[in-house]
Amino acid sequence: xxxxxxxxxDAVYAGLVARTNNSDGVHAGGVFHVQCFDKDGHLKWETSExxxxxxxxxxYMNTEFFTGSSYTAALYLGLVTGxxxxxxxxxxxxxxxxxxxxxxxxxxxxxxxTFGTASTADPSVISNSGTPSQFxxxxxxxxxxxxFLCTVSSGTSxxxxxxxxxQSPGDRTVVAGDKIGRAHV
Numbered sequence: 001x002x003x004x005x006x007x008x009x010d011a012v013y014a015g016l017v018a019r020t021n022n023s024d025g026v027h028a029g030g031v032f033h034v035q036c037f038d039k040d041g042h043l044k045w046e047t048s049e050x051x052x053x054x055x056x057x058x059x060y061m062n063t064e065f066f067t068g069s070s071y072t073a074a075l076y077l078g079l080v081t082g083x084x085x086x087x088x089x090x091x092x093x094x095x096x097x098x099x100x101x102x103x104x105x106x107x108x109x110x111x112x113x114t115f116g117t118a119s120t121a122d123p124s125v126i127s128n129s130g131t132p133s134q135f136x137x138x139x140x141x142x143x144x145x146x147x148f149l150c151t152v153s154s155g156t157s158x159x160x161x162x163x164x165x166x167q168s169p170g171d172r173t174v175v176a177g178d179k180i181g182r183a184h185v
Contacts, residue, residue: 028053028061032147032164033129039177047172049164051149054093057161060151075161076110076153077133079103079180082145082171095150095160105142106135106180109153134181141175 030051036044053061081103088099111133118126146165152158166172174180 028058028162030162034147034166035181036144036172036174037179037181039179044178045172047166049146049166051147051162051164052089052091053162054160055091056094056159057149060159060161075113075115075149075151077113078110078148078150079106079135079144080146080148080163080165082143089146089163089165093160093163095152095158096156098160098163100146100163102148103142103144105137105139105174107138108136110150111135112153113149132181134179137174137178137180138176141173141178143171143173144180145171 030053031048032051033046033048035046038044079102080100090099093099113128113133114131115126115128116130118124144166146163148163149161150158151161
């Protein structure tokens with residue numbers, strides 16, 4: 001007696017290797033536009049400088065928006081003193097730890113920034129140009145070398161969002177009575 005067993009089989013294997021993760025990026029940045037007027041209201045100088053949104057600022061933005069944490073929407077504009085030849089700005093800067101020095105020869109504290117409505121353009125833009133910040137220079141004046149945006153009106157306990165150095169022609173001398181006005185981001 002013969003027992004025959006036959007077994008037939010086909011096997012087809014196919015595969016697709018693809019990136020299994022999606023990656024989108026969001027970039028943050030802006031421009032500090034600053035004008036300085038003398039005591040008689042004449043324009044002394046004007047500059048527009050791109051700012052660096054530091055790591056702490058990006059983390060703050062992500063935390064506030066994507067996790068829905070409690071948000072107060074209070075941001076303040078401050079000035080950096082010069083001379084700026086040794087002034088450096090780095091993504092790792094925080095309000096408590098940075099290489100630059102804050103310029104404080106103006107009346108009051110850092111200036112509250114009131115933003116308008118964000119545009120629907122690509123990229124979307126938001127500005128405080130409708131209600132620009134203004135610094136009235138006091139004391140002996142000094143040298144202004146840049147600007148920064150943070151979450152507190154004074155001190156170093158808040159979040160540094162962005163910072164910028166005044167480029168060509170660089171640091172600017174200001175005297176008592178000058179107004180750095182129409183300073184907006």
